[in-house]
Each structure stands twice: as structure tokens, then as C-alpha cells.
Amino acid sequence: MNPQIGKYLIGFGLLILIVGLIIFFFGEKLSWMGKLPGDIIINKPNLKIYFPVATMILLSLGINLIIWLIRKFF
Template structure:
């Protein structure tokens, strides 16, 4: 493995650690995540269906921004 691979693994680990710590300490404040307008929720007697389309689009845009910034400043 090259040194750049090690650098990427360290950065990915720090990002995961940051997300984990923020969820641990601010989990009760993140209840809106998954309940945004546009998230599909169907609840019937025998069926519960949940498809968080808006949340997935928001997280995808955020992840793309993070990857873009890493490539711009670290690459």
C-alpha cells in the first residue's frame, strides 16, 4: 500500500469517528433526519413502509460536497 492510501484511510476513519461522536451526543436533536417533507411513510394495519427519499438526497449532496472538498484540498 502507498502512503496516499494510508492518508485516505485515516481521513475516512476521522470522518466516521466525527459522525459517531455527533450522533452519540446529539442523537436526540437529530430526530428530524428521516422525517423531512418528501419522505414517504405508509402505515396501515399490517404494513409499515418507509422510504426517506428526501433524506437520502440531502445526505447524498452532503457526501458529494465532502468528497469534492477532500479531493480539492488533499488531492
């Protein structure tokens, strides 16, 4: 088996751990996530549709910044 796969799995596991710790300790301070002005919410009787457009754009920009920083410095 390729040892590079093991490195990726360890990195992915650490990333999940870090995200879990952030949510556990700072979850109440992140309550604005999913309630941004660009998120679309449709409420009708017996139907609720939620499109988190602005939240996904913000997360995408953050993840791309992290990936760019990792590639630049490693």
C-alpha cells in the same frame, strides 16, 4: 501490502468516529432526520413501509460537497 490502503482505512475509521461522536452528542438535535416532507411513509395494518427519499437526497448532497471540498483542497 500497499501503504495507500492503510491510509484509506485510517481515514474511514476517523470518519466513522466523527459521525459517531456527532450522533452521540447531538442526536436529539438531529431528530428531524428521516422526517422530512419528501420522505414517504405507508402505514397499514401489519405493514409499515418507509422510503426516506428527501433524507437520502440531502445526505447525498452533503457527502458530495464534502468529497468536492476534499478534492479541491488536497
